[in-house]
Amino acid sequence: MELKDVGEFGLIDLIKQDTINDPGTVVTGIGDDAAVLLPTPRQLQLITTDMLVENVHFDLTTTTPMQLGYKAVAVNLSDIAAMGGAPRHAVVSIALPRHTAVDFVLNLYNGMKEICREYGVNIVGGDTVSSPGGLVINVAVMGEVEPAHLVKRSGAKPGDIVAVTNVLGNSSAGLALLSRGEWEEHDFSWPLVTSHLTPRPLVRTGQLLAAHGATSMDDVSDGLASELHEIAQASNVSIRVVKECIPLSPEIREAAAVLGQEPLDYALYGGEDFQLLFTMEPGQFALINSIDPGAVITKIGEVLPSGDGVTLLDEAGRSYKLEPRGYNHFCRN
């Protein structure tokens, strides 16, 4: 079935089932001029949006519509996680080429509904338009955070520890394998390709780190180098990272050898890992071991007074400037 067979409103009717996962917070969902929501008293409201554009953020020959729907929501939940918040509601806007099959759209929504169910998020509205070019999906997510647990990019203090969750670089190494069309040939591909196609936003981890005194936090969407600079700049501090402490998976080391690249380059400049980068006072950081943060936490460096920007310390004890290189929509790196 094609879009012209169901029309814009027929499509919305097909989409709107199973969109509410926390009914107590939604007065009116899909079907009116605006959604009507019930915020939790005394919580700060968060709102964020990230858009995915065909052939910029995804390639329809290497992703399924379900994976794409999942990721379109995941990247937004990751921004809420990086503030220490809980995601509550999403609105989804899609621009669809006219020839798109109805089943494609339903599967896109199946992916979105799956992750929304997993994280207790309601899809409360959106917009559906035709596109003369490629597919565009824009998601906006509203979330909430207790005022005392809000974590911004600007709170890092000299003396804080710099740490990250899990491993970095897997997503962009996965993208490299997908775009070379050779991922199925290697048994190291699975974790790399999975982290690229269906990243898991670290919402619970973000909330736990916030509750344990993270002083600044950012999600790694543009690459570690870029996010370190964002924190350093917003907090008016310098950051020194120890190169060999940056956590890499065994699979990325194997993949990088096959791809003829340095594994660390994927971690520093690749992006889309959606891991959390945060700073924390050392005493608080020591306590993290006694909780289950839902992710492996690795100390990678420390916060210093402003002046030196972001530096990388190598194995030989040499320190050099880490350029703010990473994914930038208008600059080729």
Ligand SMILES: Nc1ncnc2c1ncn2[C@@H]1O[C@H](COP(=O)(O)OP(=O)(O)O)[C@@H](O)[C@H]1O
């Ligand atoms: N077109 C825009 N209009 C207004 N604000 C924007 C626009 N694009 C980005 N921003 C804001 O700029 C900041 C940085 O954006 P971005 O790099 O996309 O953040 P993130 O990596 O967290 O998704 C955010 O506060 C975002 O809301």
Ligand SMILES: Cc1ncc(C[n+]2csc(CCOP(=O)(O)OP(=O)(O)O)c2C)c(N)n1
């Ligand atoms: C087809 C394709 N080419 C390249 C990429 C890599 N890529 C696209 S956008 C991006 C950075 C993250 O996206 P952005 O829109 O900058 O998200 P934000 O920083 O706003 O969260 C990366 C690494 C990709 N995912 N798919």
Ligand SMILES: [Mg+2]
């Ligand atoms: Mg963004």
Ligand SMILES: [Mg+2]
């Ligand atoms: Mg983002």
Ligand SMILES: [Mg+2]
């Ligand atoms: Mg970006």
